[in-house]
Amino acid sequence: MTILKNNHEAYLPGSTIGILGGGQLGRMIALEGRKMGYRFVTLDPTEDSPCGQVADEQIIAPYDDLDAAKELATCSDLVTYEFENVSAPVTELLAKLTDVPQGAQLLANTQDRLREKAMLQQHGIRVAPYAPVSTLEELHQAAAIIGYPLVLKTTTGGYDGKGQELVKEVTELESAFSALFDGATPLVAEAWLPLTKELSVIVARNRRGEISTFPVAENEHRHHILHASIVPARVPQEVATEAEDIAHHLADAIQLVGLLAVEFFYVEGEGLFVNELAPRPHNSGHYTYDAAVTSQFEQHVRAICNLPLGEARLLTPVVMVNILGQHVEALWECIPTLPNNVKIHWYGKAEVKVNRKMGHLTFLGQTTDELLTQIDNLPIWKGE
Template sequence: MSGENKLIPPGSTIGVLGGGQLGRMLAHAGNRLGYRFVTLDPTPDSPCGQTASQIVANYDDKEAARELAERSDVITYEFENVDAGVAAMLESESYVPQGSALLYTTQHRLREKKAVEAAGVKVAPYAEIVSLESLRASATNLGLPAVLKTATGGYDGKGQWVLRTERELEAAWTEASQTGTELVLEKFIAFDKEISVIAARSPSGEVRTFAPAENIHVNNILHLSIVPARIAESVRGEAVKLAVSIAETLGVVGLIAVELFVTPDGDLYVNELAPRPHNSGHYTMEASKTSQFEQHIRAVCDLPLGDPALLTPVVMVNVLGEHMQPVLEWMARKDTAAERLGVEPKVHLYGKAEAKHKRKMGHINVLAPSVEAALKWVDETNIWRV
């Protein structure tokens, strides 16, 4: 049962709600510590299911969730759009140290923003939107440009409408209102950079943070994470401090990824939270003393947290469906650019059955003497010009 802290020793079974690539990499890290894994996911032969036992069922299937509970000593989740009701049921019948409260909060943008503000951290000015009239009034009040977002379910740019002029409001409202979810309008922050900080917290209250990543998106999908982030030391220190405050105020167990906008003046605004391993933390797999995946396992099992120190400059680059063929061709030939630049690309492919356009199929961590060398390698390979 949730509520008590307890050490989950190696040899135990960890249940994972969700069978995607994050679950797969959690299982890889946990296997090395001696843990077994079982995952619940509707897709047969899911990425996590290839490295763990799998219960094939929908996330709202309570009987399947009970089977997961019976087979697990502790349960975690690998993405936040799992059914919060099922998570709450599991919390009452099993041991879910992350609980369902944080899941409930981060599944809804308005609840999330209020929680971030309660931690003393700034978010972009926002307003709840319930009608075209309220959208027009809020657009006037907040000012344009602004971003209309669904309160639930959006990711990788889905469920978002950038509004630059009043003429766009009615069409955006017509489309957005058909989603059947609550809506929120956010003032567009004129940011210089996007960064993220991943913090880990154990049930015992130990907190550790990873080096902030500088993130570059293409078509609203993360393309590059650059570490060390190219930001002032004062901004770096403040970002870490804010992530710790959020982790402690929200009573996080496991990982929390805090995505932030950095303005030209160095001000920080929280964009989103993710209570799980995060794409921008994949660089830690080779570039940190402890990976985000091992740290998450340590946290939910209440083991002492590992040292998150950065070992080397690194650039993580996502491999989408359209990049798979160029990546496979690159893997089959000698990489003279890597030798010349002194970089070491580390490939991670997720075992997904079909390489769909814009679908995340894997990532490459480019370990390098400098982030400039790693970025030069990414550019010279031509893989990401597709």
């Protein structure tokens, strides 16, 4: 660590960054950070993890292993996390042993949907109408107020559509409650919104208070899993500007350090609602790797190391498409004839599984309509 001319401390190249988590997000953080001269140590229970393949060292241990966390702290000048389902108590321990610029509180808030929604409302940000639910009677009461359809969700652990049930009428309440309630942890009942688009904004902030937002991504999901991110988003400019303004406001209000992905529901005629947050690089920001002046992964390194933030300007229209396990065989057949405007990103996961994110393709071109046509003409996603 050294002192910059403006009297703000920064971690300079040569410092070692510890990453809690060894998945593809950690891998891409390390790849970008190594170009800048940083070293990396990752903690992950899977041997030869995606991040471990490119880091200087991997500690192989469960995320809640306190001794492994202490080892990570000893090896690192600062520690970050690459996904939010890591252990909050371990993150709190790390914050006592070394520098965790993101802190533990934001992680804890985003791990629980009720805490997350309360935090958003505290800062004047609109969310869909909701109610906490711990009994079937409370669910009936919530439904009477929220109306139908509604979405019943677990407050912790859900992702890619897991941990939620769509309830269209009163007769479905009991089965949805039984499917999700574990006997202890509250659920959350949310109003179902008639979406026009799903959008997201990646915002970065460093300790000196600089804030930068990447262009808004329009996100298309298939079977509750992100399929494609389209940038520029096909929404009115005032909607895109408002989304970036909300992300900027939130980053400042919570004194963010690092990255925050803000996911929105856009309902034409009603405006924007924040759906959820992710305090780290995000799948919908992968387009920045090839299509922005600074990638979200480099920006995360800059933010946690307290360097000046990079320019987030978009260089070209882009569509990012996820490659899931069921797409791999068709992808291998297509690779020799892929157009030359396509970038391939492969995560190095040992096992191919259905609906598991194995990599992504980035399509660059003159217009997003042209790129979407090109994507539709490939047989990789045939039958979906």
